[in-house]
Amino acid sequence: MFIDAMREFRTSCRKLDATPIPAEVPTAVLDDYRSHFYPEMQKLNLARPHVQDYLPFAPAALHLQYAYIVKNPYPPGQRREMESAGDGSDYSRVHSKYHRSLRRIVEKFGYSDLYLIDSRSGRILYNVNKSRDFGTSLREGPYRESNLAKVMRLCLASGNPDDVFFSDFERYEASWGEPTQWVASDVFDGHERLGILALQLSTHAIDDVATGGRGWQRDGLGLSGESNIFGPRYFLRTDVRPFLEDPEAFLAELKAEGAPEEKINRIRTYKTTILQMEARLPSVTAALEGKEGTVIERSPFGPGLSLVSFGPLNMEGLHWVIESRMNLDEALKPVSEMRRLFSWWGAALLLLTVMAALLMTRQILPPVNALVGAARKVAAGDLTAQVEWKWKDELGMLSDTFNSMTRSVREKTELIEQKNAENERLLLNILPGAIAERLKHGEQSIADGFAEVTVLFADVVGFTAFSAQTPAAELVSLLNDLFSRFDAVSQRHGIEKIKTIGDCYMAVCGLPKPRADHARAMTEMALDMLRVLGEFNRQRGTNLQIRIGLNSGPVVAGVIGSIKFIYDLWGDTVNLASRMESTGVPGAIQVSESVYRELCGAYKFEERGLIEVRGKGKLAAWLLREESVRTEAPAEVKA
Amino acid sequence: MKSFANWSIRYKLLALLLLLGIMTFAATVTIAYLKNLRALKQNVMNQLTGIRRSKASENRGLLSDHPQPRFDSQ
Secondary structure, three states, X not given: OHHHHHHHHHHHHHHHHHOOOOOHHHHHXXXXXXXXXXXXXXXXXXXXXXXXXXXXXOHHHHHHXXXXXXXXXXXXXXXXHOOOOOOOOHHHHHHHHHHHHHHHHHHHHOOOEEEEEEOOOOEEEEEOOOOOOOOXXXXXXXXXXXXXXXXXXXHHHHOOOOOEEEOOOEEEHHHOOEEEEEEEEEEEEOOEEEEEEEEEEOHHHHHHHHHOOOOOOOOOOOOOOEEEEEOOOOEEOOOOHHHHHOHHHHHHHHHHOOOOHHHHHHHHHHOOOOOOOEOOOHHHHHHHOOOOEEEEEEOOOOOOEEEEEEEEEEEOOEEEEEEEEEEHHHHOHHHHHHHHHHHHHHHHHHHHHHHHHHHHHXXXXXXXXXXXXXXXXXXXXXXXXXXXXXXXXXXXXXXXXXXXXXXXXXXXXXHHHHHHHHHHHHHHHHOXXXXXXXXXXXXXXXXXXXXXXXXXXXXXXXHHHHHHHOOHHHHHHHHHHHHHHHHHHHHXXXXXXXXXXXXXXXXXXXXXXXXXXXXXXXXXXXXHHHHHHHHHHHHHOOOOEEEEEEEEEEEEEEEOOOOOOOEEEEOHHXXXXXXXXXXXXOOOEEEOHHHHHHHOOOOOEEEEEEEEEOOOEEEEEEEEOHHHOOOOOOHHHHO | OOOHHHOOHHHHHHHHHHHHHHHHHXXXXXXXXXXXXXXXXXXXXXXXXXXXXXXXXXXXXXXXXXXXXXXXXX
């Protein structure tokens, strides 16, 4: 079909060239350019200096533009509806023969236009839309510098019918500067080159690819992403997403950003941003240099930053750049969500960590605190303190051990106390309480002088002979019984027993605590001892007798030695008391002068006169009459 | 302020547990965060690159599979 059409259109055009031009035709064509085409170009700021610069000058071109443009009853965008000019020309016959089929091809394959170009003259023999280049020559006519003319020259230079050439987008003045892209190929009939078939590609095709049929979200570009193609001079080869989604809002924003009015008019007129907007971005520059990569840069068609993947797009002799970009915030939304997730989980886990730490501390510390509390109680003397901890861990074992330890300490302490009490009792048997206390408090040597005490000596008469007749055990038992009774008497009278020496019993009154009635108290004790002895003899069936001697005066009392020590008395008073006993009368109480003088008013005494005392010479002595006792028994003695 | 040696065992134990917990937690979170961040960014970039390459391929197909040469047979 193309071969036939090409032949017939070319032949019919030649016939038109030979047809005289009616006088009104040039004028009508000029007027049409002046009234319709040129003002539009001026409005778009694309107009050449003179309207004549656009005018066709070949006769056929004038004929064709007059018949199919000036006289076309349809508005410019619908001129393809006209199938024949009805002027009776051969061209109109050929046109009516092929126009419907060629138009259908355009519509079926989605092209914007279809051109048949004579390869010899470069004349546009036919196009579907009847644009202003109709009938003009691409070699010599007004559009000889257009991208269509360039692609035609590529075809002519190739001469290979299998080659297909593409032009880049350029403003095509014949279509009011609309961005156009061409694909062209030679039409051969065998080896005869007839012409060139050129197709104007629709911007919708490339837009559909770039936008995925406006399915940006489906393509994974979200709410802000888009893919764009840029040419070598940074101008867009696709429509931008904001424009496709809301053209008026986009244009309003452009205007607000200070874009030139003619630029806005062109976008509005052509309904595309192709070739109308440029983006001098580092990513485009890098891709034009053949680099591929990802970068974050400002958004050329919207606010904020974009994450951009860029790379060169080289195809069919075109050196373009393709980019896919998304608003950075949206692109990194998963990162933001992850940050938020980490923040929440982080805070929650941190809280859990703190709570777990507190919980573990609370779990571990109570037995420790209980141990500390119990140890403090033990330190304060409470040996009953126990730690109740049922766990069988190390702390439980420590608690058990502590409890065992306190039990052991308590038992040992009780034992020690018991022993101490026994020792105390033994010590008090040996020493007066006050002296024992002083020794316990660390006094090493005790020797106290007492100005006035009364010393008593009592001796069993004939003990040596008695002991010779009596078994030792019985003798000791008997003596123990007697002296124990004397001890009871001394305790009753508050008198300190000093010691026993064999069968001799020694006691003192008036120390270690001084008392004024020492002589009287000692006299009462001596009398009681005689009575106790009488009772002893009756109970035991014995006939023992004792001599008792009393003397008052100063003594020195103290403890000497470091082992087996006793509390003892020293001084002349002690010696004289002993002499009073040894020179006394069995069953009687012999007293010295000092005692007599103290008690002569209270007791009855029998004077013995002077008696020989070893080491003292002759001294006066008196015997206390027992029957005279208790005439004036002093109350303090009883107490 | 008391030195650590004079802290009660309660606070020592608490501090130790917190220190261990927080350090472990911080290390784990940091590693996980960085790895996830890198993976997510890489994923986003890969996604964009994939889209771009897909579009480039479609564009090449759009032009190379042009039906024009077959018009001869019609």
